[in-house]
Amino acid sequence: MAEARSGSPPIHRLLEGRRLYLCTPDRPDLDVFIGACIAGGVDVVQLRDKHLDAGPLTLRAALARRVCRDLGVPFIMNDRPDIALDVEADGVHVGQDDVTPALCRRILGNEAIVGLSTHAPHELDAAGAEPVDYVSVGPVSATPTKPGRPGTGTDYVRYAADRAVRPCFITGGVAPDRIPELVAAGAERFVVVRLLTEATDPTGAARSLRRVIDERLDNR
Numbered sequence: 001m002a003e004a005r006s007g008s009p010p011i012h013r014l015l016e017g018r019r020l021y022l023c024t025p026d027r028p029d030l031d032v033f034i035g036a037c038i039a040g041g042v043d044v045v046q047l048r049d050k051h052l053d054a055g056p057l058t059l060r061a062a063l064a065r066r067v068c069r070d071l072g073v074p075f076i077m078n079d080r081p082d083i084a085l086d087v088e089a090d091g092v093h094v095g096q097d098d099v100t101p102a103l104c105r106r107i108l109g110n111e112a113i114v115g116l117s118t119h120a121p122h123e124l125d126a127a128g129a130e131p132v133d134y135v136s137v138g139p140v141s142a143t144p145t146k147p148g149r150p151g152t153g154t155d156y157v158r159y160a161a162d163r164a165v166r167p168c169f170i171t172g173g174v175a176p177d178r179i180p181e182l183v184a185a186g187a188e189r190f191v192v193v194r195l196l197t198e199a200t201d202p203t204g205a206a207r208s209l210r211r212v213i214d215e216r217l218d219n220r
Helices: 030-039 054-071 081-087 101-108 121-127 154-163 176-184 202-218
Strands: 020-024 044-047 075-078 091-094 113-118 134-137 168-170 190-192
Touching: 020 030, 020 202, 030 044, 030 054, 030 202, 044 054, 054 075, 054 081, 075 081, 081 091, 081 101, 091 101, 101 113, 113 121, 121 134, 121 154, 134 154, 154 168, 154 176, 168 190, 176 202, 190 202
Parallel strands: 020 044, 020 190, 044 075, 075 091, 091 113, 113 134, 134 168
Antiparallel strands: none
């Protein structure tokens, strides 16, 4: 895996060199699905489920954490630093209207990964003062996983590549045919949801996406 380019913002040791970040809801085959995606090249996993109550969600997070630990991939819990602490997740990811990054940091400590969603330049700029290890940038294209939120387009990717003081993971519409455009705009790290969660062959889908990402980044 490639290291961050010279002059890039510092990155958490557990995220160093990682390029393909799966964000998935719970599903009946969660452990098998996560393993299949990692086999195809996913190297960060987030569990994001807005429907389960705390008890069942904790059980599913613990399952995902075990798979990720066994396969050497960081596991991130969406929105719930309390559950992240309970299952010994590697970190938590929060949105603009969720628990604050500062509270996440107090709960999980300095060694945990804390990520923050950003959707516009002013949010990205403000994130520079937050105790976060990375930001997500997007969605570049509108997506059903963020209903009602318009796509930011690649101009925001360019802004983030030029201005961010935290490493950026690009979200929204990530697919093999979009990677050249996104890399040209400055993207180096990518979050994928539907391309894998809706795939009949998640290993093959992840492998195809990872191949294009690596080719484009390694041959810049």
